[in-house]
Amino acid sequence: MRPFRNSVRFAAALLATNLKASLRLRGAFAMQVIFMALNNFTFFVFWWVLMRRVPEIRGWRLADIELLFGIVAVAVGLAITVAGGVRYLGQFIEQGELDTLLVQPPPVLLHAVGMRSQSSGFGDMVSGLILIALSGQVSWIDTPRVVVAAVAAALVFAASGILFFSVAFWLGKSDTVARQMWELVITFSLYPEPLFGGVLRLVLFTLIPAAWVGYMPAHIARHASVGQLLLLASAAAGYLGVAAVVFQRGLRRYASGSRFGVFG
């Protein structure tokens, strides 16, 4: 129990340090937040224009898509703010930059993913919350359910990133491919679920877990049974568990770097 408590305290301290570092450059921080929020709203213009002419696509209305976009934006924002290091995991592995983490007491994975907070994540979260509010699909009473759905989606998204980038332990330089796979999770999660069928649907619930980042959390945020909430929580825990195991397995194959450098 004690190592777990220490890890939680370490993660909290790491997050606080990252936030302080981000807020130190206030101008850059504000710029990143504003532009990322604008970026998300601009993407939404497509749906706004399309659904003025086609009010319903296979049962999905504009409000449903707003909720979907909102949940995904909050989840992605949360993941890259709290676990911004996931994006650099492939680079750390390939260039031997995990050396300094291996000799320190905290768990290597926790340290690596918690190291680089992305300020733009706040912009994602802000725009996501605005879209959720605009959708009119959830009320204040639903807030705990929305929070659970968004946190679970963020965990699945971060776990999928750890899985994709951990491939570098076996294949070496695979950063670009892993990054594009991770982006595919976002791409697929932003479109209505009924557009996908057959084998692709199966892929979206397993290999590219867009369904657990987008549709399922959005559905649960709107109306969910205890069973569905448990299913989503289990999926998040499962993906995180698999990601941790894969990373630990990969760590056994890790080849140390020999260069000197500053890390952080």
Place this chain on the structure above:
Amino acid sequence: MNRKLMVLSKYVAFARISATHGRYDRSELYGRMAFFVVILGVFSSLWGATREAGLAIVADPKSLVWYLASTEWILLSAPLMHVDVQEALRRGDVAYEVGRPVSYVGATFAQGLGFVGSRSPLLAATAFLCAFAFTGWVPPWRALAAVVLFGSVAIALLTALHLAIGLVAFWIGEVTPVFWVWQKLLFVFGGLMLPIRLYPPIMQRLAAFTPFPDILAGPASFVLDGEAVAGRVLAVRLAMWCVATTAVVQWLYTRARRALTVNGG
């Protein structure tokens, strides 16, 4: 004449080296190809669903998939020159590059075109194959030829505009936020996913004052039945934006070089 050819050969050499680099490092290219498969697959399904809803949007769903393939081809073929300029400035490489017996912007633009030369044909082939696989239909060859011709000019223009954004780094250092805004304006006013005609009238009027529709929607509209702009009009508008962009790049570079001298590099 020989002197002009000699000058030109320097830039051709820059383009060739860049094309060789582009051919060597293919991981990003494969990623872009995979993106084509995904996005065209998603949109062919989306347009199919809108037809099921019994609402014709503006054109046949098949030609809308080809429209998206054309706009994405133009967008994905243009290299992100602003990153190269920004990094060269950050590393201090610009200080010695401006001293070479070639124009810095000319050489950087030539490198961009070399990169386009190595990537664009492969991306065009991917777009063609994916659009055909998802629709089982091919637009008239004349329309495709027009897309390739005007699209190639649009890619060169987009490359030059990315270079102009990169030059802004001489004053503000980090140009990523500027690029984000630019890119989003291009997506919206360029008609990346939907033809401009579907937009509210106010947005259509605003778009007409920008280069965005001439870069994306103009060349891509040739695959839409009855939607294509007149080739001559598009040619004139593209030429106008090319001249304007050249002037802006030249002006920015002249001022940037002064700033570099004053600041000491």
